[in-house]
Each structure stands twice: as structure tokens, then as C-alpha cells.
Amino acid sequence: MPQNFDPLPGDPIYLFEQEYVVQPHPQAPYLPYRQKAGRARVYQLLNKEDQYFALKEFKKRYRKPALIDSYKNLHRVENFEGLRAAKRRIVLPSDPTAKRYPSLEYAMLMPWIHGKTWFDVLGQTREGESYPDLSIAIELCDRFLEIMEALEKAGMAHTDISPGNVMVGFDPIDVQLLDLEEMYMPGVDAPPEQNTGSAGYRHRSGETTWKPEGDRYAAAVLAAEMLILAKPALARKATDEGFFRGNCEAPEGKARFKDVRPWLKKVSPEFAKVFERSWFAKSLEGCPRISELREPIKKLTNSSVEPSVLSDPGVVWKLLGAQENQDSSMGTPLVSESEKLAATEQRVTNDKSHPKRAETPRSTQPSAESKEAVKTPQEIPVVGSGALKRLPKRLIGASVAFLILITAVGVGVWSTMYASTISSELRLVLGALHDRLAGHQRQAQTTRRLQRSVRLT
Numbered sequence: 001m002p003q004n005f006d007p008l009p010g011d012p013i014y015l016f017e018q019e020y021v022v023q024p025h026p027q028a029p030y031l032p033y034r035q036k037a038g039r040a041r042v043y044q045l046l047n048k049e050d051q052y053f054a055l056k057e058f059k060k061r062y063r064k065p066a067l068i069d070s071y072k073n074l075h076r077v078e079n080f081e082g083l084r085a086a087k088r089r090i091v092l093p094s095d096p097t098a099k100r101y102p103s104l105e106y107a108m109l110m111p112w113i114h115g116k117t118w119f120d121v122l123g124q125t126r127e128g129e130s131y132p133d134l135s136i137a138i139e140l141c142d143r144f145l146e147i148m149e150a151l152e153k154a155g156m157a158h159t160d161i162s163p164g165n166v167m168v169g170f171d172p173i174d175v176q177l178l179d180l181e182e183m184y185m186p187g188v189d190a191p192p193e194q195n196t197g198s199a200g201y202r203h204r205s206g207e208t209t210w211k212p213e214g215d216r217y218a219a220a221v222l223a224a225e226m227l228i229l230a231k232p233a234l235a236r237k238a239t240d241e242g243f244f245r246g247n248c249e250a251p252e253g254k255a256r257f258k259d260v261r262p263w264l265k266k267v268s269p270e271f272a273k274v275f276e277r278s279w280f281a282k283s284l285e286g287c288p289r290i291s292e293l294r295e296p297i298k299k300l301t302n303s304s305v306e307p308s309v310l311s312d313p314g315v316v317w318k319l320l321g322a323q324e325n326q327d328s329s330m331g332t333p334l335v336s337e338s339e340k341l342a343a344t345e346q347r348v349t350n351d352k353s354h355p356k357r358a359e360t361p362r363s364t365q366p367s368a369e370s371k372e373a374v375k376t377p378q379e380i381p382v383v384g385s386g387a388l389k390r391l392p393k394r395l396i397g398a399s400v401a402f403l404i405l406i407t408a409v410g411v412g413v414w415s416t417m418y419a420s421t422i423s424s425e426l427r428l429v430l431g432a433l434h435d436r437l438a439g440h441q442r443q444a445q446t447t448r449r450l451q452r453s454v455r456l457t
């Protein structure tokens with residue numbers, strides 16, 4: 001008997017001859033962990049091996065056999081960096097579970113990606129909860145562009161780079177793309193309704209993104225945002241539709257572009273130039289390639305080059321952190337305002353303790369990267385301010401150790417040179433003392449003898 005799929009947390013569901021359990025929402029355990037989006041509802045499931053999965057249940061309008069082709073095409077990219085969500089299975093209409101719950105026809109089961117969506121990050125920086133350290137923002141931006149560049153090289157495009165479709169992790173630094181059903185790939189049939197991108201990331205031409213150049217503009221905007229959020233004064237202006245909200249023709253887009261220009265130039269004049277070319281390009285094809293966009297960011301991640309803004313007093317060293325293997329969350333500031341300001345007055349050498357990118361699949365703990373979720377603050381080490389704070393203490397410690405060493409060496413040399421003199425002088429003193437004692441003893445014996453003889457007489 002067909003039924004509505006409206007599970008409660010803890011309910012089992014059988015897919016591909018395995019049992020999965022619907023997970024509770026991290027902030028409301030009596031509700032299922034479910035994300036409602038434009039075309040689908042996404043549930044978090046757990047299997048017997050404690051692995052987390054996402055089950056994407058498409059809305060009726062989008063539940064089409066074409067999803068089978070999309071599923072098959074995704075095999076081509078399932079080993080690409082940043083495309084772990086491509087590794088999936090599809091629930092065919094013949095599946096017993098689809099027969100029981102018809103809304104699960106063509107549903108996709110894929111790995112659950114831990115982290116937080118760029119949408120969440122925008123929201124949390126806007127609320128002033130925390131901001132990414134600039135060096136972390138640069139690493140994140142490089143990782144994002146690296147993934148986009150690999151797609152570009154393969155002649156492919158995601159076609160809807162936007163805050164809900166980009167998942168980020170800060171510890172380690174990682175980026176994963178979601179919502180992959182309509183990826184452009186050479187030789188693949190176009191979807192019936194072609195995308196033109198999401199608000200705030202859509203090129204002014206309004207052309208379809210179903211083409212190899214489809215991601216150029218949106219990727220440039222999102223990469224710029226990654227750098228922009230490191231400057232709190234700008235980050236507080238972020239919206240659910242990103243930072244710019246409009247393109248170079250819209251009044252708000254124009255004003256916001258003007259606002260961020262000096263900052264981007266400070267971070268990297270070269271990146272600012274390439275971004276500007278994307279911003280003003282007349283078409284997607286006219287936007288610079290993603291590899292061009294990445295080049296200056298790659299240089300910044302190189303240890304020998306530092307962005308000049310690290311000494312900008314406008315930068316507040318707050319931290320945006322999330323432990324990947326725990327519920328997604330924003331970090332809280334780890335240093336006081338005065339420490340942060342002090343930190344900005346000095347340059348920082350490239351710190352090798354930066355969180356590194358994930359090379360291997362991450363832990364499978366549940367995460368709370370929900371648009372509705374309330375976050376639990378987590379912390380990751382501050383890069384920059386902590387190192388600066390520790391610097392004077394290290395100097396004092398080194399100086400004291402040096403003084404002790406010099407003193408020890410001096411005493412050693414001195415004692416070697418004068419050892420014989422000391423010992424002869426000591427012998428003289430001891431001898432004198434011995435003589436005196438012996439004299440006293442002799443005197444005492446004489447006295448006792450005299451007393452005895454007196455008594456005898």
C-alpha cells in the first residue's frame with residue numbers, strides 16, 4: 001500500500017537491501033534531520049556501520065526518469081576532489097521502498113557531507129558571531145578554486161555555484177560541492193529547464209550556465225566572498241544572497257563592489273584585477289578562466305608571499321572555526337579585542353600550523369550544518385594573533401637561558417684556572433683549623449692531667 005514518506009527520527013528505512021535509520025535534528029531531536037530546498041528534501045540517515053548518508057527526495061515536479069542519466073553521468077566525476085556527493089545510488093521506481101513510498105522514486109542516496117554550507121557561513125558572519133582569519137580564508141578560497149579549476153580542465157561545470165550548494169570545512173580546510181544533478185559535461189543531454197544561476201551569483205547577461213564556461217562568474221563572486229568575509233566590517237553586510245546581491249548594473253551590486261575593491265586590492269592586487277574582469281564581463285565566455293582567478297590565490301598560499309593586509313589595523317583577528325568531525329559550528333573569538341589589535345600591528349610569518357586540507361574522507365559524526373540549525377561554538381587554533389602573543393615570552397625565555405649558559409661557562413673556566421690556588425688555600429685554612437683544634441685538645445689534655453695530679457697529691 002503506497003504511503004507518504006514522512007518519517008520520524010529513529011524510523012528505519014530499507015534501501016538497497018540495507019537498513020538505514022532516520023536521524024534526529026541536532027537542535028530538535030523530536031524532528032527528523034531534514035533540509036527543505038528548492039527541488040528536494042534531504043534527510044540524514046545512518047547505517048549499521050555508523051556511516052552517515054544524505055537521502056535526496058525530489059519534489060514531484062522534478063521526479064523524472066532523466067535523473068537516471070544524471071546519476072549515471074555522475075560516475076565520471078565521483079573521484080574528483082570536492083565531488084564526494086557524486087558517489088551515489090538511485091532508488092528506481094521498481095524498488096520495493098519506492099513502491100511503498102512513491103515520493104522516493106528516483107531519490108538519491110549519497111555520502112553525508114560534514115561541514116557547513118556557505119549559506120550558513122554568510123549568516124554567521126553577518127550576525128557578527130565570528131569571521132575567518134584571513135590566512136584561513138585564503139586557504140579556503142584556494143581549495144574552492146582548485147576544485148572549480150579541475151572541473152574547468154575537464155570541460156565541465158557545476159552550473160549553479162551558490163551558497164546552498166557549496167559546503168565548507170575549516171578544520172581541516174575543505175570544500176565540497178552539492179546539488180550535482182544538473183552538471184554540465186561534454187556529450188551529456190541538456191536538462192529540460194536550463195539554469196541561469198542563483199540570485200547574487202547570476203551573470204547580468206542572464207544566459208544559461210549549461211556550458212563549459214557556466215561557472216566562471218559565480219565562482220569569481222564566491223571566491224571573492226571568501227576573502228571579503230575575513231574583514232569584519234564588510235562581512236557584517238553579507239546577505240542570504242551573498243555579499244554583492246546584484247551585478248555590475250544593479251545599484252546595490254555597484255555600491256558593494258566599490259566597498260570591497262580596496263580590500264581585495266590589499267589582499268591581492270592581481271586577484272582584484274581578475275575579479276574585476278569577471279565582474280564587468282559582458283558574457284560568461286568573456287569572464288576570465290577559473291585557472292586565471294586561482295593563480296594569484298595560489299601565490300598567496302605559497303609560504304614566501306604574504307598578503308600586505310596582514311598588517312592592516314582594520315583586520316580583527318577573529319576566528320571562524322568548525323570541527324569537521326563534530327556538529328558544524330562557528331568558532332568563538334579566542335583573543336581579546338586588545339590582543340587582536342596588537343596582533344594586527346605586526347606582520348605574521350607563514351604559520352605551518354594552519355589547518356590543512358582534507359586528503360582523506362572525514363569522520364562520520366553527525367553535523368548540524370542546517371540552515372535552521374543553532375550552532376555550538378567550537379574552536380580551532382588562531383593563526384596569527386597567538387603566534388604574535390607568544391613571541392615576547394619566547395624572547396625572554398631565550399635570553400634567560402642564554403645568560404644562564406654564559407654564567408655556567410664563566411664559572412667553569414674560572415674554577416679550572418684557579419682550582420690549584422683554591423685547593424692550596426683551602427688546605428692552609430684547614431691545616432690552621434686542624435692545628436688550632438689539635439692545640440685545644442692538647443691544652444685540654446694537659447689541663448686534665450694537671451687536675452688529676454693535683455687531686456692525687
Ligand SMILES: Nc1ncnc2c1ncn2[C@@H]1O[C@H](COP(=O)(O)OP(=O)(O)OP(=O)(O)O)[C@@H](O)[C@H]1O
Nearest residue numbers: 035037038039040042054085111112113164178179
Ligand atoms: N550530501 C549532502 N550532505 C549534507 N548535506 C546535504 C547533502 N546534500 C544536500 N544537503 C543539504 O541539503 C540542502 C539542499 O540540497 P540540494 O542543494 O541538493 O537541494 P536542491 O533542492 O536541489 O537545492 P536548490 O534549492 O538549490 O534547488 C543543501 O543546501 C545542504 O544543506
Ligand SMILES: [Mg+2]
Nearest residue numbers: 037164165179
Ligand atoms: Mg541546492
